[in-house]
Amino acid sequence: MNKIIAWVDQRFPLTFFIKHELTDYPTPRNLSYWWGFGFLAGFVLVIQIVTGIFLAMHYKPDSNLAFDSVQHIMREVNYGWLIRYLHSTGASAFFAVIYTHMARTLYYGSYRRPRELLWWTGQGLLLLMMATAFMGYLLPWGQMSYWGATVITNLFKATPVYGDQIVTWLRGGFAVDDPTLTRFFSLHYLFPFLIFAAVAIHLVALHTVRSSNPSGINLADKDNIPFHPYFTIKDLFGLGIFMIVYLLIVFFKPDLFIDAANNIPANPMQTPADIVPEWYFLPFYAILRSVPDLAGGVVAMAISVLIFAAMPYLDRSRVTGGARYRPIYRAMFYIFVIDIFVLGYVGAHPPAGTLKMVGEVCTAIYFLTFLLLPFVSRWEEKFVLARGLPPAVEAMARKEIAEAEGNV
Amino acid sequence: MSEENTIKDGANLSRREFLGTVTAGVAAAGVAAACVPFVSSMNPSSDVLAKATTEIDLSGIAPGEEKTFPWQGKPVFVVHRTPEEIAAMAASKGGKDPEPDAKRVQKPEWLVVIGICTHLGCVPNKTESGWLCPCHGSVYDNSGRIISGPAPRNLDLPPYHFVAENKILIGKA
Amino acid sequence: MSNNKLFGLIFCLMFSAGSAQADEAQLKRGAHVAVEVCNTCHSLKYLKYSDFLKLGFSKAEVDAMRGTKGMADPLISQMAPADELAMFSTVPPDLSLMAKARDGGANYIYAMITGFYTDAKGQTANHVFPGIKMPDVFMIAQADAAGRQGIEQKARDVSAFLEWASDPQAEERKTLGRYVIGYFVFLTVLLYFLKKKIWKRLD
Ligand code: HEM
Ligand code: FES
Numbered sequence: 001m002n003k004i005i006a007w008v009d010q011r012f013p014l015t016f017f018i019k020h021e022l023t024d025y026p027t028p029r030n031l032s033y034w035w036g037f038g039f040l041a042g043f044v045l046v047i048q049i050v051t052g053i054f055l056a057m058h059y060k061p062d063s064n065l066a067f068d069s070v071q072h073i074m075r076e077v078n079y080g081w082l083i084r085y086l087h088s089t090g091a092s093a094f095f096a097v098i099y100t101h102m103a104r105t106l107y108y109g110s111y112r113r114p115r116e117l118l119w120w121t122g123q124g125l126l127l128l129m130m131a132t133a134f135m136g137y138l139l140p141w142g143q144m145s146y147w148g149a150t151v152i153t154n155l156f157k158a159t160p161v162y163g164d165q166i167v168t169w170l171r172g173g174f175a176v177d178d179p180t181l182t183r184f185f186s187l188h189y190l191f192p193f194l195i196f197a198a199v200a201i202h203l204v205a206l207h208t209v210r211s212s213n214p215s216g217i218n219l220a221d222k223d224n225i226p227f228h229p230y231f232t233i234k235d236l237f238g239l240g241i242f243m244i245v246y247l248l249i250v251f252f253k254p255d256l257f258i259d260a261a262n263n264i265p266a267n268p269m270q271t272p273a274d275i276v277p278e279w280y281f282l283p284f285y286a287i288l289r290s291v292p293d294l295a296g297g298v299v300a301m302a303i304s305v306l307i308f309a310a311m312p313y314l315d316r317s318r319v320t321g322g323a324r325y326r327p328i329y330r331a332m333f334y335i336f337v338i339d340i341f342v343l344g345y346v347g348a349h350p351p352a353g354t355l356k357m358v359g360e361v362c363t364a365i366y367f368l369t370f371l372l373l374p375f376v377s378r379w380e381e382k383f384v385l386a387r388g389l390p391p392a393v394e395a396m397a398r399k400e401i402a403e404a405e406g407n408v
Numbered sequence: 409m410s411e412e413n414t415i416k417d418g419a420n421l422s423r424r425e426f427l428g429t430v431t432a433g434v435a436a437a438g439v440a441a442a443c444v445p446f447v448s449s450m451n452p453s454s455d456v457l458a459k460a461t462t463e464i465d466l467s468g469i470a471p472g473e474e475k476t477f478p479w480q481g482k483p484v485f486v487v488h489r490t491p492e493e494i495a496a497m498a499a500s501k502g503g504k505d506p507e508p509d510a511k512r513v514q515k516p517e518w519l520v521v522i523g524i525c526t527h528l529g530c531v532p533n534k535t536e537s538g539w540l541c542p543c544h545g546s547v548y549d550n551s552g553r554i555i556s557g558p559a560p561r562n563l564d565l566p567p568y569h570f571v572a573e574n575k576i577l578i579g580k581a
Numbered sequence: 582m583s584n585n586k587l588f589g590l591i592f593c594l595m596f597s598a599g600s601a602q603a604d605e606a607q608l609k610r611g612a613h614v615a616v617e618v619c620n621t622c623h624s625l626k627y628l629k630y631s632d633f634l635k636l637g638f639s640k641a642e643v644d645a646m647r648g649t650k651g652m653a654d655p656l657i658s659q660m661a662p663a664d665e666l667a668m669f670s671t672v673p674p675d676l677s678l679m680a681k682a683r684d685g686g687a688n689y690i691y692a693m694i695t696g697f698y699t700d701a702k703g704q705t706a707n708h709v710f711p712g713i714k715m716p717d718v719f720m721i722a723q724a725d726a727a728g729r730q731g732i733e734q735k736a737r738d739v740s741a742f743l744e745w746a747s748d749p750q751a752e753e754r755k756t757l758g759r760y761v762i763g764y765f766v767f768l769t770v771l772l773y774f775l776k777k778k779i780w781k782r783l784d
Pocket of ligand 1: 048052070133138193258
């Protein structure tokens with residue numbers, strides 16, 4: 001065994017790689033379970049790819065056969081029901097995990113210098129995931145699949161001048177139809193592998209700048225411990241908890257995330273009574289609907305997703321540790337999270353009366369949070385420095401401020 | 409470090425190793441079990457298995473004629489043999505895989521064989537005296553026995569039985 | 582973190598999950614209603630006659646139900662779609678997934694088939710589905726109290742059957758699920774203690 005490893009090491013940095021990334025990789029020992037969600041996301045990605053490949057062995061991307069082929073998977077393929085439910089529930093699990101991962105980053109300010117690139121690769125991953133899930137949702141070719149795809153592709157109508165051409169081009173026809181289904185299948189198969197590659201880049205960036213930690217300060221060497229075995233075991237324990245929750249849904253409530261209308265084959269002649277997107281798109285969908293104008297709504301929705309990328313610049317505070325030492329930022333964080341949940345609720349219901357107004361107010365709060373952040377964060381910085389901070393945190397903040405002013 | 413401490417550390421270490429081994433074993437068993445549904449999903453699904461039997465009506469096949477029917481996606485040759493052919497086959501023992509004709513048919517006038525060359529799986533073509541495989545030249549007689557060429561065995565017999573005078577059910581003996 | 586509480590919650594979820602055992606006698610009665618009544622107009626195309634064997638019917642009973650149809654044949658409506666279109670001005674939808682395709686599932690189906698009544702103009706109408714084109718197959722609108730009871734029983738049976746038909750693997754799924762969840766609880770407990778052990782090294 002050792003000989004084989006030595007042989008490989010002469011030709012490929014295997015041992016170096018394992019040591020550098022795993023057994024010797026220094027990790028802050030104070031990382032909480034919130035830091036385990038990245039690992040979980042990677043695991044769910046693997047579940048999606050494996051179950052997806054096996055589904056694709058039985059699935060037929062043809063508008064006349066797709067719906068039946070899903071029922072074939074559910075009823076006739078050995079364990080087909082299990083593989084499909086793992087996949088359909090896995091999509092929701094993926095978003096739940098990623099949103100938690102993002103919330104962790106926002107709360108602890110992990111997007112701050114020097115982790116901007118890490119944050120942006122994450123933003124790219126989010127977009128890829130959204131595209132993948134959206135295209136996957138068309139594949140069962142149920143009523144929700146069909147009308148969801150119709151509505152979302154129609155958003156591109158908002159493109160100036162070429163709107164209609166782009167929509168037709170995306171669909172390969174004048175309505176969502178067989179060509180749309182076939183290309184969505186092709187891309188739905190491809191994108192997860194792009195995600196996989198993007199995850200690799202995300203991890204290289206992480207290992208360059210190292211993990212942030214809840215204290216916000218750079219820890220002394222004695223507070224760093226090797227990733228393996230300490231965090232492998234911690235992450236695996238977290239995975240065990242995750243699997244229990246995920247599999248309870250898969251085995252006992254598998255239709256939780258499958259809309260009833262998606263058990264009706266797609267019918268281009270009739271739209272179901274209330275069409276709603278998957279839960280993970282609801283807040284953005286609510287923002288789309290809160291703007292009365294098509295183009296305005298689309299732009300607002302696009303910005304609501306993309307604006308996260310600006311966080312390293314919008315947050316101008318130099319006090320590290322995110323919300324931990326920043327009472328105002330913390331309040332904003334919680335308001336923002338609540339705001340998103342309310343938007344999600346609004347997105348799931350027909351926009352009428354008070355609910356419509358609630359949606360508009362929440363949309364305003366959503367954007368105001370980002371718009372006010374540059375000013376609030378600077379003001380807050382002065383406030384907390386004056387009030388007093390733990391010495392290490394204060395020292396870091398003062399150093400960063402001094403550097404910035406020296407540059408001016 | 410006192411002796412006592414060393415001993416305690418040693419005991420701790422072995423306990424941890426034991427727990428680690430057990431956990432790793434349980435996890436490995438789980439991974440193995442998780443493979444079962446995926447491997448199983450690649451086996452024929454229940455609708456494919458349901459098509460495992462095929463009913464064939466023999467009344468349309470004239471004496472001396474051969475017809476090919478699909479069964480489980482494979483060709484099955486059904487030959488209505490003439491009395492001369494029956495006599496010739498009963499007299500011969502075949503080639504390199506000798507087998508009496510009587511063991512290969514249920515009723516002498518009906519030969520039912522799987523039309524897949526036992527060499528590398530091509531479908532042989534009917535000739536006057538039996539079959540000739542187009543791929544590597546294996547020659548079979550009118551009992552489906554290998555006479556010459558690279559094929560190692562006689563043509564295989566599908567399980568079947570007569571459900572009526574002129575009807576057979578292939579797939580079930 | 583209070584791991585104990587978390588485990589407690591998970592155990593609760595586990596044992597509340599998947600109760601309601603299907604009542605075989607009821608499913609069998611419902612199957613008869615579905616084949617003899619619903620199937621005259623509706624297909625149940627994702628069901629095959631052989632699926633009835635899984636409900637506990639004997640082969641002879643299924644043979645009687647399928648008539649001239651094959652064991653592996655799907656339950657296709659006994660009326661041609663064109664005739665149905667002429668008669669009802671719509672083609673009745675397939676029922677094999679109906680219990681999953683409506684919010685409320687079996688309860689919705691029960692409420693719909695028992696929801697017929699005679700309105701003020703003497704027309705048959707439906708509480709649950711106004712403007713329904715399906716006739717009142719059990720004639721519940723005209724039934725007296727005793728008749729109603731019998732019809733309600735039939736409706737309950739066929740709704741239960743359609744729920745089974747929409748998800749025939751439910752039993753298998755829940756049985757397997759109990760083992761799988763049991764396994765993961767066990768593994769997670771092991772991981773928990775292993776984690777504690779390993780992190781002790783740092784003290
Ligand atoms: C990023 C990872 C992935 C996500 C988020 C995702 C998401 C989805 C979603 C939401 C559906 C619809 C589920 C339903 O209601 O049935 C779906 C269906 C499907 N996906 Fe994926 N998927 C992923 C990866 C893959 C991969 C890698 C493959 C193939 C190699 C694949 C193949 C399929 C197939 C064949 C279906 C249709 C079958 C069905 O509807 O159950 N997926 N996917
Ligand atoms: S396959 Fe028939 S002779 Fe080779």
